Amino acid sequence: MATFLRILGIETSCDETAASVVVRHEDGRGEILSDVVFSQLDEHSAYGGVVPEIAARAHVEALDGLIEEALARANVSLDEIDAVAATSGPGLIGGLIVGLMTAKAIARAAGKPLMAINHLEGHALTARLTDGLSFPYLMLLVSGGHTQLVLVRGVGEYERWGTTIDDALGEAFDKTAKLLGLPYPGGPAVEKAALKGNPDRFSLPRPLVGEARLDFSFSGLKTAVRQAATEIAPLSEQDIADICASFQKAVSRTLRDRIGRGLARFKQEFAHLDVDRALVVAGGVAANQEIRRTLQALCIENGFRFIAPPPRLCTDNAAMIAWAGLERMAEDLPTDGMDVAPRSRWPLDKDAKTLLGSGKRGAKA
Structure with missing residues (x-):
């Protein structure tokens, strides 16, 4: 052709x-x-x-x-x-x-x-390139510089429904890794350490959970990680793994609340139209498997397609x-x-x- x-x-x-x-x-x-x-x-x-x-x-x-x-x-x-x-x-x-x-x-x-x-x-x-997705759809952009929930109505037509009021999620991952002595880039390092950790050992905050607004906040979570690490210093390898697992769990639960509210708003706003409900996830943090599983489950519960382009097209x-x-x-x-x-x-x-x-x-x- x-x-x-x-x-x-x-x-x-x-x-x-x-x-x-x-x-x-x-x-x-x-x-x-x-x-x-x-x-x-x-x-x-x-x-x-x-x-x-x-x-x-x-x-x-x-x-x-x-x-x-x-x-x-x-x-x-x-x-x-x-x-x-x-x-x-x-x-x-x-x-x-x-x-x-x-x-x-x-x-x-x-x-x-x-x-x-x-x-x-x-x-x-990108999801229109990889999956032929039609408008409108929701996009969650989670990277080192951005954390935003955006309604994509069409080419050049975007409504930001939520954004971070302080740190981007990728930045929070990187700073957590640096605090714990893990290598850069922090996202993959934290995820790897979390695999061996106990996610229930530390009770970390879940910022803005329960609020009607769709914004994000990760600065307080990052501070809580520092406080937890300081209280038990010097840190063993298991301590680091437990903190990473607890941090990742707090992030996942926060995203579940924030994005869940976004999906509900999308369903309400387009209830009168026959649209393909879809959540697109992009940005480097979208490669995190724990976050993906959380969002995939959330989409299934709410009747949305979960679309994450291949990792090389997410970064x-x-x-x-x-x-x-x-x-x-x-x-x-x-x-x-x-x-x-x-x-x-x-x-x-x-x-x-x-x-x-x-x-x-x-x-x-």
């Missing part, structure tokens, strides 16, 4: 450098022709977190080669690309500059349209950026000019109230 559109995607918002070529066929079906990701994990692990300056330099060194590899794997030339899509925000400004400036140069040299993509929109639309990648560009072009949404600027802060729902503060760079989330 002839292709409708073919886009080169570029992602450099944090510590993964990525390039991808994705096709949208005439029937709306998406196909990933290439998806290349270079992880900077080794460069940042010694610091226990991402160092923006190191990340930006690594993007500069790796990006050109990754783009060449992505085009080669897809067996296409720049002349055969219909547009160039690059993450324009939110994220680390140094990395965003690298990716967006590279995309501008390619678009100008090849005479192709430029699409400046919101990184969160890439996550929001930062360029295929989702290319697909978001394809979706926008298919809707005839405007492309961007060469004057478009990267944005370290860029809320997906432009009408959502600011909960985390704002400044010269705009609302945080």
Whole structure:
């Protein structure tokens, strides 16, 4: 079947450098022709977190080669690309500059349209690439930088129903791991340790559970972990495992309450329509098996489909950026000019109230 559109995607918002070529066929079906990701994990692990300056330099060194590899794997030339899509925000400004400036140069040299993509929109639309999901649906984004519950009504139409009022969930995992002396990245380390732990040993708080609002809070949980660890220091390997298991249980129970209320709201809001009820989970934390089991059970109880794209498409990648560009072009949404600027802060729902503060760079989330 002839292709409708073919886009080169570029992602450099944090510590993964990525390039991808994705096709949208005439029937709306998406196909990933290439998806290349270079992880900077080794460069940042010694610091226990991402160092923006190191990340930006690594993007500069790796990006050109990754783009060449992505085009080669897809067996296409720049002349055969219909547009160039690059993450324009939110994220680390140094990395965003690298990716967006590279995309501008390619678009100008090849005479192709430029699409400046919101990184969160890439996550929001991935399930349509992988599962052909129709609108509307709910998305839970849980990553190192974001924890949001978003109603996805259509391309460019997003309503943020809940967000974190302090730490993102991925950040809470990383800080818990660092506190307990576990390696970076913290999410997988905490999950691994929890397998050998007793989840009932420590009674940790479940922030905002029971409240009607759909927001999240993880700062108090992180503080409770520190207090529990301090009280029994020095920590044995079993102590660490028990704290991790208790932390993970508290997170799962918190998400069960928060998301359960979101599913109930979705059912009420769309009770008069015949819609495909679905909860999409994206972001690095979506790889946590305990969290997945909790959300899968919750969806079954409420009559929702549980959709989690493959792990490589849950974390930062360029295929989702290319697909978001394809979706926008298919809707005839405007492309961007060469004057478009990267944005370290860029809320997906432009009408959502600011909960985390704002400044010269705009609302945080």
